[in-house]
Amino acid sequence: MSYLTLKDINKIYPNGYHAVHNFNMEIEKGEFIVFVGPSGCGKSTTLRMIAGLEDISNGEFLINGKRANELGPREREIAMVFQSYALYPQMTVYDNIAFGLTLQGVDEDVIEQKVKNTARILGLTDYLDRLPRALSGGQRQRVAIGRAIIRKVGVFLMDEPLSNLDAKQRVTMRSEIAQIHRETGATTIYVTHDQTEAMTLADRIVVMKEGYVQQIGTPYDLYFQPANVFVAGFIGEPPMNFVKGMVKGGKLDFGGNIIDLKMKLGDKTAQYEGKEVVFGFRPESIELGKVDGAYQMEAMVELTEMLGDNTNIYITAGEEKAILKVDPHDTPAIDEKITFSVPVENVYVFDGETELVIK
Numbered sequence: 001m002s003y004l005t006l007k008d009i010n011k012i013y014p015n016g017y018h019a020v021h022n023f024n025m026e027i028e029k030g031e032f033i034v035f036v037g038p039s040g041c042g043k044s045t046t047l048r049m050i051a052g053l054e055d056i057s058n059g060e061f062l063i064n065g066k067r068a069n070e071l072g073p074r075e076r077e078i079a080m081v082f083q084s085y086a087l088y089p090q091m092t093v094y095d096n097i098a099f100g101l102t103l104q105g106v107d108e109d110v111i112e113q114k115v116k117n118t119a120r121i122l123g124l125t126d127y128l129d130r131l132p133r134a135l136s137g138g139q140r141q142r143v144a145i146g147r148a149i150i151r152k153v154g155v156f157l158m159d160e161p162l163s164n165l166d167a168k169q170r171v172t173m174r175s176e177i178a179q180i181h182r183e184t185g186a187t188t189i190y191v192t193h194d195q196t197e198a199m200t201l202a203d204r205i206v207v208m209k210e211g212y213v214q215q216i217g218t219p220y221d222l223y224f225q226p227a228n229v230f231v232a233g234f235i236g237e238p239p240m241n242f243v244k245g246m247v248k249g250g251k252l253d254f255g256g257n258i259i260d261l262k263m264k265l266g267d268k269t270a271q272y273e274g275k276e277v278v279f280g281f282r283p284e285s286i287e288l289g290k291v292d293g294a295y296q297m298e299a300m301v302e303l304t305e306m307l308g309d310n311t312n313i314y315i316t317a318g319e320e321k322a323i324l325k326v327d328p329h330d331t332p333a334i335d336e337k338i339t340f341s342v343p344v345e346n347v348y349v350f351d352g353e354t355e356l357v358i359k
């Protein structure tokens with residue numbers, strides 16, 4: 001039996017808006033789950049239903065196999081960290097972290113030991129006497145996390161906890177959250193719109209779009225085996241290149257380059273004759289020059305971006321555009337005509353109508 005079960009969960013807001021459709025998932029103890037997707041896709045709504053802050057319109061939420069729909073937030077043994085830290089400004093770091101336990105009337109010695117232990121995990125030992133205003137954004141966020149993890153709860157829910165931090169703090173805090181998870185082993189559900197955060201933190205990622213789950217899988221699965229065009233385009237930076245077109249004679253035209261779909265799809269190619277398909281390849285999974293047995297293409301270089309560890313090349317082939325990621329030492333000149341190859345195993349073909357990957 002799984003620790004948390006979401007069975008056909010739906011959310012219909014009082015104004016009739018259907019924000020979450022048939023969300024199904026089993027979550028095991030200790031997992032780090034990330035809900036990711038563009039703004040408005042239903043991530044927070046789902047998290048809030050798990051927290052008990054929002055009613056479940058339809059479906060069942062189970063904790064250890066027992067129906068929990070009707071349990072209040074406290075009874076669910078769940079702690080939530082919000083994007084606004086919601087610290088008490090007039091209280092020290094110590095008192096902020098201790099607050100929940102003080103309220104419960106826990107023994108002061110026990111509180112002190114727990115606060116110190118929590119502060120150690122979060123690197124806040126030297127800041128316990130400070131007020132929140134004398135802390136950096138990252139430190140405040142750590143206090144907010146401390147307040148959540150000091151309570152012995154089963155699940156931590158985090159809703160975009162890093163969105164108020166600057167880019168550098170976000171990267172630091174991201175690795176700290178991973179570290180805290182390793183130390184506490186606590187089941188965590190984390191909401192973000194940032195695919196990099198999702199990829200770096202998650203054991204499993206749930207990709208959502210417009211209220212529907214698109215795919216659930218490990219970062220590896222989502223990157224190498226995307227279920228559809230949306231997931232393929234959402235995971236990876238710069239995003240996957242897509243060429244959409246009608247199949248003629250088993251072939252697709254990419255700005256004058258003829259793509260022979262048989263190389264990838266074999267006998268299935270015939271099923272798509274006269275239909276639209278989407279041909280996808282990632283910027284980083286190409287090689288410059290001609291490689292035997294690979295898809296070989298020609299294009300013009302429009303722009304290059306030298307980023308240090310790689311160069312992004314913006315190319316055009318006829319009316320089509322794409323981005324290639326290459327070794328900076330191989331950076332071509334602007335307006336140069338280049339040939340590049342995409343190994344067949346690095347290519348994805350999607351049904352143009354359903355947008356599902358063709359396996």
Ligand code: ADP
Nearest residue numbers: 013015017019038039040041042043044045046
């Ligand atoms: P996300 O967290 O992915 O950005 P949300 O779960 O916050 O998305 O919202 C999903 C959708 O539900 C959005 O279109 C949002 O406008 C809508 N929504 C959120 N709260 C309410 C509400 N109280 N009443 C009606 N619609 C809502």
